[in-house]
Amino acid sequence: MVNTERDLPELTFEAFDKVDLSSNIYKWIHFEGRSNADEMRKMFQKIKKHNESVEPVHQIKTSMELEQVMFPELETIVNCPDYVFLSKDWSRSKGLTCKETCVDVYSKKVKPGAVAICAWGEDGAAGKTADGDVISIPAFLQPHVIDTVGCGDTFVGSVTAALSSGKSLSDAIQFGCRVAGAKCAIQGFKDLKRFGSILEDSSAGS
Structure with a gap:
């Protein structure tokens, strides 16, 4: 993107x-x-x-x-x-x-x-x-919302990444909600990179 x-x-x-x-x-x-x-x-x-x-x-x-x-x-x-x-x-x-x-x-x-x-x-x-x-x-709501800029793009990117890796529609949307929710609690996007390894680990175990 x-x-x-x-x-x-x-x-x-x-x-x-x-x-x-x-x-x-x-x-x-x-x-x-x-x-x-x-x-x-x-x-x-x-x-x-x-x-x-x-x-x-x-x-x-x-x-x-x-x-x-x-x-x-x-x-x-x-x-x-x-x-x-x-x-x-x-x-x-x-x-x-x-x-x-x-x-x-x-x-x-x-x-x-x-x-x-x-x-x-x-x-x-x-x-x-x-x-x-x-x-x-449901959304993964955060107790403290810090930065919502890019949450929509984060959701779309996470869902497409999950679907591309072979996840079901339900699991992909859940993953997208999870990552978008996490995005609300951090400033910027730097810390979101850790979710890539989470997706890879879950795909390897499926």
Whole structure:
């Protein structure tokens, strides 16, 4: 994930098309939903075409985060990625009042086999596939909140890392809530690196 100055141009398909997906370097590509929905659609199509031409072991998982309500056009591409992350603000802008309702609604909008995941701050997070049950995980609340900047990104990064390592959806969301909760209790991100070894240890024992 790259944090940049606000005046940096949005990623174009022309730039993305230079990425060699056949290099087997890429296992998972995550997109933050921005104003370039039409360009992102082309990027997803490029990845889909790649996935259709290779063995499952070389296919690339995709995810997209819908966070900022100022980009309503992103609603038109929720059926493109394998995982759709929805923020509390985005959900409320659609008239949805809780994380469980959000994933139930969006599990019907994503493509077949895809997953809708919604983080709801102090109320934890939920996830659902079209044919599955709603998975609801409580937040790991901290007695002393120090710094909440980046908690949403921390959650998304932790969930994708857990899923990429083979964890179940329930375990991945729980891990994401745990790491995001820990983030609230520390300044910055430096101390979060210890959760990488925790994930590796748990994967080795599974």
